[in-house]
Amino acid sequence: MNALKKLQNANSIGNFICVGLDTDIKKIPPHLLGENNPIVEFNKQIIDATKDRVAAYKINLAFYECYGINGLKNLEDTIKLIPSDVITIADGKRGDIGNTSKMHAQSFYEHYNFDCSTLNPLMGKDSLEPFLDYSDKLNFILVLTSNPGSKDFQNEELKNGVKLFQHTLNKIREWDKSKNCGIVFGATKLNELLENLHLIENLPILIPGIGAQGGNLEDLVKILFESQKKSFLVNVSRGIIYKSNNVDFAEQAAAELTNLNNIISANKK
């Protein structure tokens, strides 16, 4: 099934949360450290406890790549645990000259068979094209990120009066010939989200920044539901997977997911 259709299906049954598997050996419950493979065991229990009520899992590649070969083994084992109707996102924020981006796209979309990836647009159109050539995938391109440093470049005003992130939005709509572009927009930037819904149009949105980074879920979904037509994913990583550091961590993660789902459904029009 193509990635956009998977997203629409998930949203249609009320699933909007993307669980970020930023799994860090230093943060997982200590009782797992004696397991043969603590990271995969942690992910397995999180996935088992949440898979029926999530829209997506976002795998933060840095947390796997940092262990080299063993890390990639964990990545491969984790992907296998995710049911096929749940969206998988390779969160790597890639973007490079064409022949290099082609290798990245092959890696994410063929070798690992992810549904989506996150991309950095700074190097321009030809740096993203190898990803956009996969018409059945969904490419979430950075527009306005949730971190403090987003002000350094993304919020700079251009000569023609638009901000850089608005210019990025205009470019993405221009590039979206195969309807396989989406955007990354931080939950810490709700004023900007509200003011730019007309530029976002119906581009699917991946929204990080809820929880540890300070974004408010209720305010966020009110804006998105009022605009009616949006497909979106709200990413929560640390706020779900590290909700508890005890043997009940997976149960507590599922409870927090339910809590977040309830906040969302209470605000749905």
Add this chain to the structure above:
Amino acid sequence: MNALKKLQNANSIGNFICVGLDTDIKKIPPHLLGENNPIVEFNKQIIDATKDRVAAYKINLAFYECYGINGLKNLEDTIKLIPSDVITIADGKRGDIGNTSKMHAQSFYEHYNFDCSTLNPLMGKDSLEPFLDYSDKLNFILVLTSNPGSKDFQNEELKNGVKLFQHTLNKIREWDKSKNCGIVFGATKLNELLENLHLIENLPILIPGIGAQGGNLEDLVKILFESQKKSFLVNVSRGIIYKSNNVDFAEQAAAELTNLNNIISANKK
């Protein structure tokens, strides 16, 4: 030895070329395909033939990551072949929120022990800080890239009259407290290089875009030597490693390296 010192040593003995190990199984000489490990064997022969007259090897991570675990094994085996006095660059163009960039930095600078990496600044200061915290490494930050898409964002003019890439240069100088920042500036943008030497000051420069991408080496080094104070690396990937597709590929790569070194020394003041 710290990375900047390695670069200064290399430049002081006339070594400015960085060989890009963008090793692609589809492009290496057919006679190697019967080897136990064609990619590592190719890299081994290229490194053996060139190591005495290069300044650096740049490893384009995408070309290794695209094969998953086997690719990382090739990466590890390749790194081991590079002499310790030659600079190693992890070319991954990373940049993410702080806790994620920290993982990338650990991966490149601790797990693989690279001397340098290439970074994408779009997410701002806090996305680069975990890399800048390694004071003995050198961080080459994208300023103006060699590809056509560099015009989409990097060349945009800001309200205050400076272009985005100039704004990036200003930010990098501001962030360079530990003197471990460098920049990436495309050899296809020589007018911009000449006009912005005053903003670059003495930031070390990694320059891709010679050869397959159309940049001219002689014109480039004339500009850099006239400015006198610059530490720099000129990256050549395809133009060296795929100079020949026959059994003499390593010999031909070395001959091309000599040719490029001669062009450089002929223009040295």
